[in-house]
Amino acid sequence: MILCFSGTGNSRYVAKRIARRTGDDFMDLARWLRNGESSELVAEESLVIVAPIYAWRLPRIVEQWMRSATFGPQVRTWFVMTCGDEIGNAAKYNYRLCEDKNLCYMGTAGIVMPENYLPMFDVPDENMAARIIERAEPEIDRVGERIADGKPFPVPRNTLKDRIKSSLVNPAFYALCVKADAFRAGENCNGCGTCATVCPLDNIRLQNGKPGWGKNCTQCMACICRCPRKAIEYGRRSVGKPKYYCKAELTNDETKNL
Numbered sequence: 060m061i062l063c064f065s066g067t068g069n070s071r072y073v074a075k076r077i078a079r080r081t082g083d084d085f086m087d088l089a090r091w092l093r094n095g096e097s098s099e100l101v102a103e104e105s106l107v108i109v110a111p112i113y114a115w116r117l118p119r120i121v122e123q124w125m126r127s128a129t130f131g132p133q134v135r136t137w138f139v140m141t142c143g144d145e146i147g148n149a150a151k152y153n154y155r156l157c158e159d160k161n162l163c164y165m166g167t168a169g170i171v172m173p174e175n176y177l178p179m180f181d182v183p184d185e186n187m188a189a190r191i192i193e194r195a196e197p198e199i200d201r202v203g204e205r206i207a208d209g210k211p212f213p214v215p216r217n218t219l220k221d222r223i224k225s226s227l228v229n230p231a232f233y234a235l236c237v238k239a240d241a242f243r244a245g246e247n248c249n250g251c252g253t254c255a256t257v258c259p260l261d262n263i264r265l266q267n268g269k270p271g272w273g274k275n276c277t278q279c280m281a282c283i284c285r286c287p288r289k290a291i292e293y294g295r296r297s298v299g300k301p302k303y304y305c306k307a308e309l310t311n312d313e314t315k316n317l
């Protein structure tokens with residue numbers, strides 16, 4: 060089974076492409092996260108977790124969900140992490156998670172996809188994003204091939220800098236940056252509700268025809284990037300930047316609404 064968490068579609072695209080190669084079922088974690096539910100996946104022989112990297116580790120919300128879920132013993136588990144740049148020392152924490160959950164760790168692979176973290180970084184425009192995805196595709200297929208063959212991933216790079224980012228910067232990032240306080244909908248908002256529908260944590264409510272953000276935000280960027288009217292900003296830090304969403308993962312009909 061392939062389990063996927065995705066804010067702006069990169070990881071969903073990668074997960075679906077791997078699923079086509081391995082023939083595994085594909086499931087979106089939002090299905091459980093939106094209701095705050097855990098799950099029992101006892102009968103699974105193998106598990107592929109596909110998720111974005113957040114501050115050089117698995118998103119906390121995904122780790123927490125995995126810790127609360129029930130898996131069969133020694134299920135072979137691969138982690139495929141999409142990133143804008145690099146995955147740091149995420150592998151160490153994924154290995155530890157597998158040990159704690161009695162899963163058989165099969166490795167962590169990073170796939171460079173378009174950057175989506177508007178509050179801090181530049182985000183590629185549509186043409187540049189398409190080129191980055193095209194460059195990523197052979198690597199996604201190699202990763203899918205290894206999973207289909209039941210092989211572990213090669214051990215990723217692990218420098219002192221990688222270790223510092225994943226161990227020290229990660230908790231500081233969560234403490235200081237991961238909140239919804241700065242999201243605002245501007246005058247362009249027509250109250251369509253798309254932002255509330257796409258939030259994987261059900262953290263947005265429409266009040267008097269405008270979205271209001273709650274406290275349960277993981278900064279996945281789905282709301283700001285999927286708004287059809289480009290009405291959402293994150294303080295001043297997102298102003299003027301492209302609102303990125305991975306069009307490759309959408310059907311033609313869905314693309315028309317972006």
Ligand SMILES: Cc1cc2nc3c(=O)[nH]c(=O)nc-3n(C[C@H](O)[C@H](O)[C@H](O)COP(=O)(O)O)c2cc1C
Pocket residue numbers: 064065066067068069070071110111112113114115116141142143144145146172173174175176277278279280305
């Ligand atoms: C909260 C947050 C933190 C991020 N941290 C990192 C990071 O540490 N390193 C990196 O290379 N990319 C980082 N990114 C970029 C995403 O990992 C990357 O764009 C990913 O492919 C997005 O996947 P998605 O479209 O499935 O949500 C971060 C993005 C977000 C939203």
Ligand code: SF4
Pocket residue numbers: 244247248249250251252253254255269270285286287288289290291
């Ligand atoms: S998706 Fe955009 S236009 Fe629709 S309700 Fe949310 S902010 Fe308003």
Ligand code: SF4
Pocket residue numbers: 066239257258259260261262263272275276277278279280281282283
């Ligand atoms: S409020 Fe926006 S950024 Fe936060 S989890 Fe929901 S969709 Fe993602």
